[in-house]
Every structure is written in structure tokens, then in C-alpha cells.
Amino acid sequence: MSKDLEHMCLQIFKDKNLHNQLKKEKFDVVIAEPFDPCGLYLADYLQIPSTIVAMASSRIEPIQWAVGQPSGLNFIPGPGSAYGKSSGIWDRVNNIWMFIMRTRMFRTVYWNLLDTLREQTGVVIRDIDEIVADSAYLFFNSNPYLDFPFPSLTKCVPIGGFSMDISSWKSEKLPDDLHKLLDERYKTVYISFGSMIRSSDMPDSYKSGIIEMMKSMPNVNFIWKYEDGNDQEFEKKLPENVHPKKWLPQPALLADHRLSLFITHGGLGSVMEVAYAGIPAIVVPLFFDQPMNGEMLKRHGGAEVYSKFDLGNSQKLADVVQEMLKPEYAINALRLSNLLQKQPIDPANRLIKHAEFAAEFKRLQELDPYSRQLNFAQYFFIDIFVIIFIMFATVLMFFKFIINRLFYKSVPKPKNE
8 A cells, every 4th residue: 555655646746737736825734644644745845834734543653652742552552452440461561562563554654655755756855753743733533532531732632523413414314225124123233344344255254153143133123234235145144134235324324213233343433423323332343443443432331342253153242232232331322422412612613723723823833842852761761760770779789888897897707726
């Protein structure tokens, strides 16, 4: 994928007509996503007065580190780590390891692209760390009432949920076939693994496990987003309570009170939607930030995280689904929905106000933390701990010397015969 990003970015930087057109617009501020840093590099090259870094995910470690935001590795779970009281020392080891690996992965993409641009176009562009550090704000796709509590900076603005419009979802008319399915049985479960990973490409053992689970629950309707509408062999295996659909209006479906449970891959968009809709969820993380998203949703008491490697275990999956259909999970999910819908500051309004502020005042050096200027030893107090250790060791050696002197003075030497 990094090669595709390089090719695309090279074409953008070679397009002088595009550069001239953008310069004529005299933009006050640019908002760019750092997963593909080309937009940030272009903004720096064109010398647009103000930059806002906007992350589509809740965290990208090297970007947050560049602005000086604390990592919180000792209590914020990384991929595959538990959260809270169930978190142990190996979870923290995993957090550090994943931090190092994800940072290395992103930096490799950033540096390779920057080297390619400099070599093949001769443009003068700063390093990604400098560009991010000089940005007016860092927008990140997190909501304080949903995400893990963590230390942050005024410069880091959470905008998670800015596009969530629950009233619009509820007013959207569902297709007639979905209306009928939602009325067929007392409980209805919706299954979707997102747009990137297709259920139709799932290993057969996983499909069989899911199908057997659904067969064991004939009183529950299952709506399954299954992309291959011509898979006749697959459809022959399905019981009458299972309804595969190539596409579904997910927000409107989640907002319908007749839906009982959502089985999802845990993409941040789906997690945000189900949280706002107030529907219990089973999160089956596949990759990247999805394990963290699952733990984030689980801590509110309306969701459970289920390993993708256990999808073939139909009995275990059925037990979890039956558990999640209990009323207490729906109550907890509804509470989270009310929290998000009634939060004191609307995320969309927060985004607009900060963007307008950055456009007016450009570079906001007042928000830069001095911690960015500290080296590793200073930031983590290693220099102070070394001084304390030396002082302690010196005092210990001094007392040992005094005790030895007093002891040997008080003990008379034996006389030689």
C-alpha cells in the first residue's frame, strides 16, 4: 500500500497546475489526515498558514508523540491487551511492544515517502514530526464519553461522533423487506464485518460455526451482511431464520428499536454508530485498532469482545450471543447512548469552532507543550533517578566506611606470642 501512496503523491507533487490553483485560493487552513501524509507534505510545501492534523482513528502513536501528548501505555490497552483490573504486567509489556511496532510502521511510511519526494521532485519539505508539531490542532476521532480516559493536551481536540445524527437515522425509512424481518421474531441480530473484509471470503470453518450457532437459536432472526449474492451452496446451508443481504443501511438499522444485537468487526465507524444507537454488541476484532475499539466499547457494560479464532466454535459463540441478549446489556448500551447524545459539548460544534479559530489565528504556539523539547532522560525523570541513586549509593558507602572504621578501632588486635 505504501507504494501506491508514493505513486499517488508523486503525481500530486508533479502537477504544477494544481499547485498554482491551490495557491490562488489563498487558503487560511488545511485539514489533512496523517495516515497518508501527502496532504500534510503538500500543505507544508505550499506554505499554507495553518494546519490541522485530523486522525480518522482514535490514536496514531507517532503523531500524538510528535505534539507532546502523553502515551498512557501503562493503562491504555494496545491491540490484544486487556483493560482495567484484568490488565496485568504482560498487557503492559504488549502495550510497549505494540507502541514500538506501530510507531516504526508509520515512520517507515512517512520517511520513505518523504525521501522519494525529495529525490524525484527536489521539493523542500520538513519532516513529518516538525509539520505535526507546528500544527494548530490535532483532531482525533475519539469521544471522551466513549473512549478510555487518558491524559491529553489542549492542542488535541476529540471530535469523535461529529457525524453521528441519531434523529436522522431514526427518521430514515427502512426497506420493506427489513421491516418484515424485524417484525418476524421477538429478537433480531445483525451481523456485519465491515466494508473492507467480506463475510463471503471468510474461512469455511468460521462460516459453519456461525451457521450452526444460528441453527441452535430458531427463535432469533439473523440479518447477515453477505456480499456474494450468487453463492447458492452457501444459501442452501442456511436455516430459515437467517437472511443474507449484500448491502444494508447500517445506521438506520442500528437505530431501529426492534434490533436486539449487533455482531461487528469493531471498526471505529461501526463502534461509534452502535454506541450512539444504544444497541448491545459483540465485537470480533480482525486487525489494526479493532481490538482496542472492542475493549473501549466493552468497558461500558453493553458489549463483549470475541476472538475471531473462536468463530468456528458454534457452542461458545451461541453461549455469548444468548448472554448478550439479556436485558442488562441493553440497559447499559442505552445509558451509553444517552451519555453521547446529551454530552455538554457537541463534537460537530467543537470541530467547527476550533477550525474557525485556527483559520483566524493560524499557528497557535501558545498550545505547544515544553515537554516536546525534553530528551528521553529528562521526560521520564531518568536523570533525576540517576542522581538520587548516586546520592543514595554515596551515603550508603559513607556509612559503611564509618561503621567499618569504628568496628575495627573497637576490636583490639591479638598479641603475637
